[in-house]
Amino acid sequence: EDDYEMKELNEAVEAATQKFKKELLAKVKKTYPQCNPKTVELPDLFLGDMNYDSETPTYAIGTADSVFPNPTNGEIVENTFILPEPVNPAFKADIDKSIKELGLKTDYIDTHFAHTLNGNLHCSSHAMRYCRPQGGQK
Numbered sequence: 831e832d833d834y835e836m837k838e839l840n841e842a843v844e845a846a847t848q849k850f851k852k853e854l855l856a857k858v859k860k861t862y863p864q865c866n867p868k869t870v871e872l873p874d875l876f877l878g879d880m881n882y883d884s885e886t887p888t889y890a891i892g893t894a895d896s897v898f899p900n901p902t903n904g905e906i907v908e909n910t911f912i913l914p915e916p917v918n919p920a921f922k923a924d925i926d927k928s929i930k931e932l933g934l935k936t937d938y939i940d941t942h943f944a945h946t947l948n949g950n951l952h953c954s955s956h957a958m959r960y961c962r963p964q965g966g967q968k
Contacts, residue, residue, distance in 0.1 A: 835880065842889040843876050870928050872901040873921040899941050901925055909934055914941040 831837060851869060858865055878894035880887050898921065904913025911929045915938040916922050922938070929936050 836877065838887065839878050839880055839889050839894065840876055842880065842887065843894050846889070868932065870932065872928065873924050874898070874900055906934065910937050911935070912937045912939060914939060
């Protein structure tokens with residue numbers, strides 16, 4: 831909160847994320863009208879550069895890096911969400927609460943090695959997420 835530049839960057843990343851989420855959900859709903867995917871807000875913190883060349887400052891594309899291993903890189907296996915160890919205890923408590931509300935368990939893996947190489951669990955597993963509509967029809 832005290833670091834204005836970091837706060838501004840994270841607000842810009844959040845705005846871009848929310849815009850993308852809205853577009854993605856609209857596209858899924860259009861293609862698969864019977865699919866109603868749930869979204870869960872997971873905490874993350876970014877470092878990067880701001881672009882002040884426009885009227886509304888945005889983050890400079892390609893510069894925003896997650897400070898901690900990003901929890902969105904997790905994978906759901908049966909009733910367990912396997913995800914990177916978030917390092918931050920407050921983030922971990924928030925994630926546990928959000929995932930438990932979905933009826934899932936959490937299991938954390940130390941993926942720091944992949945995180946420092948700009949990858950993570952999802953990248954390492956080569957998993958593909960998809961929405962299967964009720965009845966298996968498009």
